Amino acid sequence: MDHSQQTHPSPPGTLQRYGSIAMALWRNSIVREMQFRMNFLLWIVVELCWFGLQLGFIAVIYQHTDQIMEWTRWQVIFLVGAAQFIQQVFTAMFLSNITQISELVRTGRLDFMLLMPVNTRFLLSFRQVDLGGFVNAASAVAVMIYAARQLEMSPSPIQVLGFLALCLVGVWIHCSLMFLLSIISFWTVRAEGIVWGYYNLFNLARVPDSAFRGTFRFFFSMILPVLLVANVPVRLMIGLLESPWQIVRLLVTAAACFVVSEAVWRKALRRYTSASS
Amino acid sequence: MALDLKLPGCNSGRDPQGFPHANLRMRTYLHVFQIGIQNALVYRMNFFIRSAFGLVPLLGTLYLWKAVYASKGGDAEVAGYALSTMISYYLIVTLVDTMTAVAEDDWQIAADIRDGRISQFLMKPIDYLRYRLCLFWAGRLVYVLSASVPIGTFLVLHYQDWDASTDPGTWLCFGFSILMTGLLQFFISYTMALLAFWVLEVSTFIFILYAFEYIAGGFMFPLDILPGWLHQAMMWTPFPYQMFFPVSVLLEQVQGEALVSGLAIQGTWVLLAYLLARRVWNAGIRHYSAVGG
Numbered sequence: 025m026d027h028s029q030q031t032h033p034s035p036p037g038t039l040q041r042y043g044s045i046a047m048a049l050w051r052n053s054i055v056r057e058m059q060f061r062m063n064f065l066l067w068i069v070v071e072l073c074w075f076g077l078q079l080g081f082i083a084v085i086y087q088h089t090d091q092i093m094e095w096t097r098w099q100v101i102f103l104v105g106a107a108q109f110i111q112q113v114f115t116a117m118f119l120s121n122i123t124q125i126s127e128l129v130r131t132g133r134l135d136f137m138l139l140m141p142v143n144t145r146f147l148l149s150f151r152q153v154d155l156g157g158f159v160n161a162a163s164a165v166a167v168m169i170y171a172a173r174q175l176e177m178s179p180s181p182i183q184v185l186g187f188l189a190l191c192l193v194g195v196w197i198h199c200s201l202m203f204l205l206s207i208i209s210f211w212t213v214r215a216e217g218i219v220w221g222y223y224n225l226f227n228l229a230r231v232p233d234s235a236f237r238g239t240f241r242f243f244f245s246m247i248l249p250v251l252l253v254a255n256v257p258v259r260l261m262i263g264l265l266e267s268p269w270q271i272v273r274l275l276v277t278a279a280a281c282f283v284v285s286e287a288v289w290r291k292a293l294r295r296y297t298s299a300s301s
Numbered sequence: 302m303a304l305d306l307k308l309p310g311c312n313s314g315r316d317p318q319g320f321p322h323a324n325l326r327m328r329t330y331l332h333v334f335q336i337g338i339q340n341a342l343v344y345r346m347n348f349f350i351r352s353a354f355g356l357v358p359l360l361g362t363l364y365l366w367k368a369v370y371a372s373k374g375g376d377a378e379v380a381g382y383a384l385s386t387m388i389s390y391y392l393i394v395t396l397v398d399t400m401t402a403v404a405e406d407d408w409q410i411a412a413d414i415r416d417g418r419i420s421q422f423l424m425k426p427i428d429y430l431r432y433r434l435c436l437f438w439a440g441r442l443v444y445v446l447s448a449s450v451p452i453g454t455f456l457v458l459h460y461q462d463w464d465a466s467t468d469p470g471t472w473l474c475f476g477f478s479i480l481m482t483g484l485l486q487f488f489i490s491y492t493m494a495l496l497a498f499w500v501l502e503v504s505t506f507i508f509i510l511y512a513f514e515y516i517a518g519g520f521m522f523p524l525d526i527l528p529g530w531l532h533q534a535m536m537w538t539p540f541p542y543q544m545f546f547p548v549s550v551l552l553e554q555v556q557g558e559a560l561v562s563g564l565a566i567q568g569t570w571v572l573l574a575y576l577l578a579r580r581v582w583n584a585g586i587r588h589y590s591a592v593g594g
Binding site for chain 1: 355360368373
């Protein structure tokens with residue numbers, strides 16, 4: 025693929041090597057996607073419809089109230105935008121890759137992945153890219169900017185950077201939880217079931233966290249931290265952060281999710297016996 | 302494949318026009334129904350998990366509404382809905398959805414067409430629409446049984462907010478309306494899936510339709526909390542009769558004359574959707590070339 029690497033006398037750095045592998049994989053999938061342009065455009069329309077629906081729901085609710093707990097209309101719109109942004113970046117880069125894992129296991133094609141001289145989890149995560157996801161993420165950014173103007177926000181550069189960084193942490197949480205879901209599917213359900221479960225779960229991300237109470241809130245912020253994914257970065261951005269501990273909690277739960285999913289993944293791999301031969 | 306019916310007297314059971322007798326036809330579709338149940342039973346665990354996961358966003362919506370009412374304070378109402386009525390609305394939506402939602406049927410129909418598997422139906426004395434309808438009801442039956450534990454538990458946990466009618470007559474109308482809701486959902490999804498005769502990939506179209514059903518059908522919120530003109534406009538589409546109407550029946554928001562005319566309109570939509578499905582099928586068959594048949 026990359027000739028400069030083959031002529032290199034010393035092996036290239038790990039980061040550089042993984043970077044070039046990711047680029048090659050992405051180039052392939054973009055070429056593939058552009059073969060079905062109409063379909064590509066229609067999927068963007070689908071996502072726009074559903075995004076508009078979520079925004080419409082919020083608009084309808086705020087016809088009847090001025091505030092949901094401490095959240096005002098445009099703050100919640102900003103939250104819905106942020107949740108969509110995180111979800112779409114995740115969709116663009118990882119969703120289809122992770123959902124395909126159970127299929128790779130079922131057909132035994134995982135063998136080839138395991139044999140390649142790269143980290144398997146990396147290869148599984150970066151095989152394809154979904155360009156439409158980036159387009160939809162851009163529409164979410166547009167909504168966030170519009171909401172920010174309505175709120176007359178003037179965030180400091182540090183807030184913006186922090187917001188973006190926390191959004192990436194959100195994508196990371198999506199990855200870990202999705203990985204867990206798909207590993208569970210080794211034993212139980214088919215791929216569509218996982219995607220369905222995923223969408224249901226992350227539906228909660230766009231709801232203001234303070235609406236939740238009791239064990240439900242505890243469970244979805246400490247065990248499966250979907251309630252933190254979008255809420256914490258948005259709180260940082262719009263100045264609703266109750267204490268810096270909320271950020272720490274997001275980071276800690278994100279790390280915990282990753283560790284658990286990695287452990288379960290390794291355990292599952294050890295049980296993996298090829299389907300072929 | 303599974304349809305290789307070994308019914309005794311299959312050939313001798315035809316009347317002079319070459320159509321099977323009504324009795325035999327009954328038995329054929331009864332058989333299909335049984336096959337449908339057996340097929341669906343394979344996925345009972347899937348159904349169970351699906352229905353349990355489906356409760357997560359429902360809980361999210363209920364919490365959101367509770368927060369809205371709490372923020373408004375006291376015995377607030379939203380467009381005439383007290384909190385318990387609002388919660389009941391969503392509980393009944395869940396109930397109706399469990400019984401009438403089209404789950405895999407549309408994908409399967411589209412796949413049957415795309416992969417040329419419908420060719421065999423064209424040669425057998427069996428009607429594809431009725432065949433799919435039997436499979437649909439069989440699937441729903443198994444789904445309701447598999448989902449009864451999670452959904453039932455959820456309903457019991459919310460019994461304090463259960464605000465639905467206790468009148469047997471209303472329940473009867475509700476049951477009748479649900480039946481038509483199921484048919485309407487099925488015919489519309491069936492027609493959408495038939496687009497596979499013309500386009501290779503129907504899932505985008507189906508998802509766009511889902512979005513419209515979701516908002517205009519009242520899956521997301523009761524339609525009468527919308528501004529009046531928008532609510533009225535939506536009532537002119539078939540979507541409210543896919544969900545909103547039966548739910549308002551059980552909440553006793555539609556009564557007397559409105560109930561009768563509502564049921565009549567729902568029936569009309571069912572009939573229209575059925576006729577459309579037939580027409581589209583006929584047009585599709587003319588267009589069909591058995592790919593990979």
